[in-house]
Amino acid sequence: MTTDTRxxxxxxxxxxxxxxxxxxxxxxxxxxxxxxHVVGDGVEALQFLRREGTFADAPRPDLVLLDLNxxxxxxxxxxxxVKADPxxxxxxxxxxxxxxxEEDILRSYDLHANAYVTKPVDFDRFVRVIQQIDExxxxxxxxxxx
Numbered sequence: 001m002t003t004d005t006r007x008x009x010x011x012x013x014x015x016x017x018x019x020x021x022x023x024x025x026x027x028x029x030x031x032x033x034x035x036x037h038v039v040g041d042g043v044e045a046l047q048f049l050r051r052e053g054t055f056a057d058a059p060r061p062d063l064v065l066l067d068l069n070x071x072x073x074x075x076x077x078x079x080x081x082v083k084a085d086p087x088x089x090x091x092x093x094x095x096x097x098x099x100x101x102e103e104d105i106l107r108s109y110d111l112h113a114n115a116y117v118t119k120p121v122d123f124d125r126f127v128r129v130i131q132q133i134d135e136x137x138x139x140x141x142x143x144x145x146x
Contacts, residue, residue, distance in 0.1 A: 007035040008138045011061035013045040013078065014038065014096075015070055022123060023065065026130035032138045037061070042073025046081055049088050061091055063137050065130075066113075068097040068104060076107060083112040092137055 010027065014020050020038050027034045037058065039045050045066070048055040064082070068075035075095065082088045092114040097104065100118050108116045117133065120126045 007033045008063065008134070009059045009061045010034050010036050010134070011045070011048060011064045012036060012038045013040075013042065013064065013066045013070065013075065015040045015067065019067070019119065022126050023130055026127040027134060029127065030131040030134050032134050034134065035059075041071045042075060042078040044072075045070075045078050046073070049082060049091070050085075063134075064091055064093045065096045065133070066093050068095060068099055068108070076111065079108065079111045079113055092141070094133055094137070096133075 094115045
């Protein structure tokens with residue numbers, strides 16, 4: 001369990017505003033102190049992670065929640081780029097998507113996703129799933145630099 005008192009930096013890579021709102025509410029209601037950062041496409045995700053351009057002062061995320069179906073650069077490409085980059089590969093990436101396709105699940109794990117979660121459509125279940133991800137990766141798992 002972490003004893004670090006600084007907020008957990010969570011990067012949500014999501015283009016659906018409704019899912020952003022639900023994720024924000026779930027993290028706000030959770031037991032772990034979080035600071036949520038949101039980008040709406042894969043290009044912005046990589047800029048945030050690499051601290052480029054308008055994201056030069058971005059914090060290093062402790063956890064990335066990544067949708068697969070994104071504009072400009074899809075989540076599979078982002079995941080491949082993150083896990084190929086020695087400076088980023090240790091950041092846990094949870095694929096959080098509507099896809100239940102076995103092909104997407106296998107490809108995500110082949111690209112070294114830390115977990116694959118299908119978004120529940122029910123709001124209460126969605127909130128519980130987000131909170132469980134947060135608690136697991138922050139309260140149970142030992143992360144580098146924490």
